[in-house]
Amino acid sequence: TERIGALARKHKMMICVGMDEKDGERLYDSAILVGADGKLLLKHHKINNLNELMDPPYTNGTPYDICVVETPIGRVGVLICADTFVKDLLKKMAEKSPDLLLMPYGWAADIKEWPKHGKEMEKTVSRAAKAVGCPVVGTDCVGMITRGPWTGKTYGGQSVVADKDGKVLGVLRDRDAEVRVFEIQPMSRRATK
Template sequence: MPGPATERIGAAAARHGIHLVIGVIERDRGTLYCTALTFGPDGGLLGKHRKLMPTGSERLVWGFGDGSTMPVHDTPIGRIGTVICWENYMPAMRMHMYSQGVQLYCAPTADPRDTWVASMQHIACEGRCFVLSANQFTRRSDYPADYPVDAEPDAVLSRGASVIVDPLGTVLAGPATGGPAILRAELDLGRIAEGKFDFDAVGHYSRPDVFELRVDQSPKRPVV
């Protein structure tokens, strides 16, 4: 990566003139990684994030990311960062993102529970950032016939619940659970500055005389 697949995705972003964050399965040699890619409106690949901690049985399939792929991208529409699924429950990971000045905090997930929406509201309020969480809506008919799930074709396997939240925790769009949907909201980055006047997790509320977080952003190569 990059390669033919990212070129096709980038071309789609360029065709529509959009910033695009998308989850993929990345293969590096013989190992698979759960990865999020960020593209600019010119179709260029701005960067990637490999999930640090595969969840549960994911560890049977996916490798572990390291600290070298936790970027926040400075773009004309704001500073974009991505944290994948249950990584969002890692307080140190969130603090690292806040320290990079993330404004558009993307949280792709497969967790459709009400508690996930509450977590996105908490993160938005904690980080004083906009949170955009995309979740999957799927029915049994979306999967191959030999997929090992005994359910009617119209049965909902994942209800979605994508959501957009503002820096004070107010839900601007969603959670969308009724079917496939595209959420839209106008985001005023001035709301971030407004919110940080009274709370800044990595600023005047951080108490560095008491707490300290060290982040190793170096790549961990098996052979040096």
């Protein structure tokens, strides 16, 4: 978290990143949002873990972990990967009225399934944007998994940005690192609440 905070301060930007988090004997699939000042704004523990695919298995977060935080760009929420497969978790996030939702994924498949597998991530991000009612940024890493039950599977990139209606605004490159800037309008729903 300290290194991410230093990067956020250096570049004067918020950063959201997924990571493994050890807390005593518990291992969490976590995502953090760090402010431009380098301070931790939000931490989310993944709730819908696919533990049959993880060794050691992650500890599940709870629906009470779903939250949003006020930022200079509006209310930002974070969910992780398979959390977005559960309608009740998307509904709980929608109840928090985020202006923007950030979702780090671990979207992996056999290499022969790419780039087609990325289309499923597009659909998932689009559905989440519609369900929550705000723009969504769904990110995926790039590279081959070298350990554990998923050894040999590939993260294919193809990160997705969708507007509040689920319209896909952009998809990053297949199986290649890419940085791109998107202009999206956070919802600014505070005035209506």
